[in-house]
Amino acid sequence: MSTADRETVTGIPPGIAAAREELTPMLSQYAELCADHEDALVLFQVGDFYEAFCEAAEAVARVCEVTLTERSDSTGDYPMAGIPIDNAASYLESLLDAGYRVAVGDQVEDAEAASGLVDRAVTEVITPGTVVEDDLLESGTTNYVAAVTHESEAPADVDPGPGPTLGLAAVDVATGECLVTAGEPGTVAEELDRIAPAEVIVGPGLAGGDATCDGPERGSTESEPAPVEFDPAAGDPDRTVHDHDPAAFERSAAVDRLESYVPVPERRFDGDAELRAAGAVLAYAEYTQGGDGPLAYVSRIRRYDPRDRLRLDAAAQRSLELFENRGIGASDTLFDALDSTNCALGRRCLERWLRRPLVDAAEIASRHDAVGELADRTLVREGIADALATAYDLERLVGRVSRGRADARDLRSLYATLAVVPELKATLAEGEGGRRSGGEVSGAEGSGAGGPETLPRTDHLRALRDRLDELEEVRELIDAAIATDPPQEITEGGVIREGFDDDLDALRATEREGREWVADLEARERERTGIDSLSVGHNQVHGYYIEVTDANLDRVPDDYRRRQTLKNSERYYTPALKEREEEIVGAAERADALEYELFADVRDRVAAETERIQALADALAELDALASLAAVAVAHDYVRPEVVDDPDAGIEIEGGRHPVVERTEDAFVPNDADLPRGSIAVITGPNMSGKSTYMRAVALAVVLAQTGSFVPAQAARLPVFSRLFTRVGASDDIAGGQSTFMREMSELTEILHDAGPDSLVLLDEVGRGTATTDGRAIARAAAEFVHDELGATALFATHYHDLTDLAAERERAFNLHFTATREDGEVTFLHRVVPGASSSSYGVEVAELAGVPAAVVERSRELVAETEAGAGAPLGPGRTDDEIAPDRGTDPDAEDVSLREFLAEEEADDLPAIEPADDPAAGDEADPDVDADPVTDADSGTGSTADAAGDVPPSVAAELRDLDLARTTPIEALNALYDLQNRLEDDDD
Ligand SMILES: Nc1ncnc2c1ncn2[C@@H]1O[C@H](COP(=O)(O)OP(=O)(O)OP(=O)(O)O)[C@@H](O)[C@H]1O
Structure with a gap:
């Protein structure tokens, strides 16, 4: 996509801008959202579709392969293209692949309840590095957006050193993981390659960003650092790189923002560049999530020093085929060979480990201890694998819960995952036979002469078991509140379990009784009227009705009121039916609304435990990764x-x-x-x-x-x-x-x-x-x-x-x-x-x-x-x-x-x-003595030179002596010998 193309479809499309003064209220609203999101293509909800107009519509039609239609109103004709909301994921993916950022303009009030124009707002900006939709994310992977900036000025008392210091911060918006570090450009480039973000935003003064997809205009900044050459896409040309609002990179803005995430950010981060990168990446993450303030689930902000891990640059990762196969030798990568994880959490953890191997011998030994124990205890390892195979992606689930995007099914998945924790704890402590190191099979654990064994055996696994927080209250809350097989939609009822809330139960009872009353009505009315063909039905427009065929109209009782005339029949209602209907509808509506309220409350209560759930997710992830390493060790x-x-x-x-x-x-x-x-x-x-x-x-x-x-x-x-x-x-x-x-x-x-x-x-x-x-x-x-x-x-x-x-x-x-x-x-x-x-x-x-x-x-x-x-x-x-x-x-x-x-x-x-x-x-080492005399003696019997060995002319002998064999290749030696031989033969002649 060319820059010019992008410019005409992000922000206000020219076709809309040209008619701005005379647009209808709806298109004016569209234009406003576009104006607020100059770096994105705005998709605008109209009923069941997301629409785009004019040049943006042409791009959507082309990229998503949907029909370009036209919207005509009193002010003119506007090209229009739409994608169905129910099925938006694949279209969004196409737009992201084509290099667009997409601002989703949703209807934020009930269209039926709205008087006049429905209120709309951008609820999310979808970008390659900040997508959170499960449909758009690969399972078990990380998806980071990173920010890079450089030290605005070195502190007065610090030697600025040989080069600039860059700050790097990356956040996985789906899971809330955030990494922050700093270093000279080479180190930061290496770290970028390890983190492998899908998208990078660069601070002011860093060359290498794509200024064409600027967000808001560059404003004045506190400091205008000298430009530093740095290409964040050097390790991966597919990485999306662009500038972002320079104000977000300012130190004071960064400190303000970070205060919502960590106490005293200035003390937590090592220097200005880190601080500003962290502030900016969080600002960008918030912006993409609708800009409603801090993302509460981004609670694991980890500052690290690259030297704390084995440093592997992009070239090493590539040539060793750790994550990417280059078609040399085999089709798999090291990660594939090592990945026997059972859930997305473990997969992501294993990838993180492999991208950052340890450098502390004690830490390494501790992991080996755990792998060794799991390799030995076959049944335990298999028990862990079975339990984790049913675990959902807790990190992404809790991210959705915290963002207020989780539905009832998500909560049920969360419940199902929490439910494996007690089982896992029990499994880890189980004494049973297993494979011991060296391959022999041990007897029953804990029954040895030394008395009962403490299980798990290793400190590492014991510590891990202690981190398996059962979160009983959360589990019980979800189980009590949420229906076992709830619908995806959370506003239409059916998500809250009976027995959880008395008011809701009363409303549902009223609704149920009303429906039962209606269900029995047909039999009662047939009996009362003597009309065997009488039927009771319901439709969306007229609600409940009693239908009588024309042949029986003379038997219709007086309390029947006509509702609708059909070709061969009439439809009626009675005052009692109408009353019941109102009761049913009223109860159902209030029940649905109450259910939504109850659901949102449960979701908020679960969200309040985000940090504990994330800590549990970390522990489960590590257990899965260790079990995977053990399984591979045993299998191979x-x-x-x-x-x-x-x-x-x-x-x-x-x-x-x-x-x-x-x-x-x-x-x-x-x-x-x-x-x-x-x-x-x-x-x-x-x-x-x-x-x-x-x-x-x-x-x-x-x-x-x-x-x-x-x-x-x-x-x-x-x-x-x-x-x-x-x-x-x-x-x-x-x-x-x-x-x-x-x-x-x-x-x-x-x-x-x-x-x-x-x-x-x-x-x-x-x-x-x-x-x-x-x-x-x-x-x-x-x-x-x-x-x-x-x-x-x-x-x-x-x-x-x-x-x-x-x-x-x-x-x-x-x-x-x-x-x-x-x-x-x-x-x-x-x-x-x-x-x-x-x-x-x-x-x-x-x-x-x-x-x-x-x-x-x-x-x-x-x-x-x-x-x-x-x-x-x-x-x-x-x-x-x-x-x-x-x-x-x-x-x-x-x-x-x-x-x-x-x-x-x-x-x-x-x-x-x-x-x-x-x-x-x-x-092992070539012996110079052997090298010094490469020509065999006469005994080797290899031709005329042997015959002449007795009387070698002095010139030939001198030349032979002067040959520097340490610096002579075999072929040069061969040529030299050939020359010498010829000269001997000439002499013989
Ligand atoms: N130890 C081994 N056992 C069995 N097969 C092997 C072994 N080592 C290499 N091979 C096979 O030989 C192929 C060539 O190996 P490799 O690329 O390491 O050779 P090379 O000496 O580096 O070759 P070149 O000099 O052409 O680069 C591999 O793709 C693999 O299939």
Whole structure:
């Protein structure tokens, strides 16, 4: 949608503005609502429809695919389009998807009771980040709107530091959760990516907002801070970003507003930017909910420091496929693999945990304790799952209750959810058999020799059980008041249970007796008149009537009064019937009104317990998330990691697996990882051999462990990292306007700036996005920097073989590689990591596997062979030495050997034997002594050079001696040997 389009349909549509002076009262009312909501498309209730007019109508017709009609009145013809109110959700969704904010102008008085024009008001502004309608929200997800602003001025006594401080506040309007933090722009960008808001409003002076969808005009502000470059949509181009009323960002306005939510806001928030962001986001949330004042259910305003959680930026979340699948390897995400939750509360909690893994070893251990206990106690875990499967989304329900939007069904859902709490508490304390750690099944709990066991066993679960507030009064109130299967409509009766209110019962009794009297009337009148065909009926217009066919009119008694004449009959009423009717109608109307009053009162009484209900929702959510982690651990054979609170501890994983890939591979090959703190593992191996999967599996084990989950491995001993960085894969960022290489480099820059000894860094093929020489140089320099300067623990997968030399040169660098076998010309990847470096990528074979035409594959092989023989035409800069594999022929007896060993054997047949610098036989680190003499002696019997070994000319010997093998790639060595050999042959001639 272009800016111009949006401008003509938000605020007053030009067609209406042009006729403003002469509009009918109704369209004037529409114009006023539009004028008050310049940033939104106004939908205006007319009976059962929401209508829009003129340019706005054209947009609604186009986006919602509804018919464009016309409203004609004495002042002119106006295009009009409407959507049915009963079925509005899908249309609203289309409008939101098209980028509109929608102001809902409802009739706020009873149309029948109104004298003249019905009163209308905007009851809600629906925006992507503030929708609260269940129909428009995905179940079990969070939907945040965020506000970002910057420090208007640094306090005089505080060093302003190297850059601006930004404040970030986000609120989930459906559940009332509110998060507030601050930091330099990089940190705030990272936090925005974690919170992943659907919509962001930016404060004045922040560049990057979409000024075209401004709310009210920018007014004067207390302070006019210097503009700061910050793009809130950098991590997600789909995020809606716009400015909002600058006055809402002013400090004094923010403090005033926040006072309705928290005591002494100035003390609660850390600095000006946080305070102003929090004030603004709440102002915006209130505005979208109709602007009737504070949102009472936003009571959980949490201020946090990003450093209190494992920091994962958008690149890391993306490349590790935590929440979003990028189609690499498997179709699921880590979250999918981990999500065995039973209700929306738990799902949201698990997502929150995974977005913010812990960094406190004790907290992590405490979660592991709870997961371990639930993994052991199978029946308890299953009992929890069964109970929670019937729980509704308490957070959203209580939000609706508090906003006064809940209907009777919502209250019944709330009741049903509260009803599981006593059951859950009992389940947690139940002593019963279950799976113990290590897999054995225990006997009956609590019956051991040590006497009755206290259950739950762990402090974590005990504390959680104590937080399960049964809210008995609320439960009893709802059960006593609300009908068990109430209608959705709350103004038409049937929502309050009999026995709850005497007056209501009396009215309903009157109504019932009246109806019974009418029901018996037909029989009584037939008997009285002798007219067998006489009938009693009711319709909306005339009410009750007695109908007599024309043939029997002569028998109609005197007290019958004519009401209506039909073709073959007459309809009558009697004074007694009329009296009864008035009684019935009066009682029903008063009963309906009383029911609504009673219902609203019950809803208010429930709303008064919002905080307790939210606290219960938190506890249920955590219990579900823990039970889910335990269920996954049991189902997929995860192990409790030992988490070591020692800054020098490294990663030790035995038999580690990738939690997502292992579910799609029939035979996933587990691998070990032993990465001392501050070490860098250079990982080489053929394409498709498993390098990326391995690196990710290591990182995911760290993420899982710090989330509180067990990990897919036989055993794991892990440190606590503060930050996780990735530079994995080269994906085009066309939407972001960056080239692949540019993006690669900017991600690398972040890592090189911010990583430290507390970081885990994954680098996958850094440098491959540019010319080989440059790419190789960058890769090398980056690896050295990570090792020497940052001291981060790193895994570096590469096809640049020179990088394996790092192992010889740096104390904490070592090589790992992946193995393959070849049988009948076919390469089989073993997916097994072994120490040392490999020397080939099997690129041609992978191309063949991928279906590259045979002619191209064959030609590739020829070129590879030519180049390896040192005689071929150069292949150009796009090809690296290590990507060039010789045509290795077939070996039917191939065994499970490392690729390097395999190549060494094959090359010995027809080439001068080369012992590459990084022979895996040398162990974890390439041995410089082995590297120093790559040319085998005469015993290797590989051709004419052996014969000449006895009398090597001094020039050849000198050249050989001067070869710097630590810096020579295998192919360069091969070429050098070829030269030297030629010179020896020339000498022989
Ligand atoms: N340990 C494993 N066990 C079984 N299959 C695996 C294993 N590791 C990887 N695979 C399979 O091999 C495929 C390729 O793995 P991966 O992408 O990790 O290779 P790579 O060496 O990084 O390749 P490239 O160098 O081309 O990027 C995966 O999609 C997965 O299906």
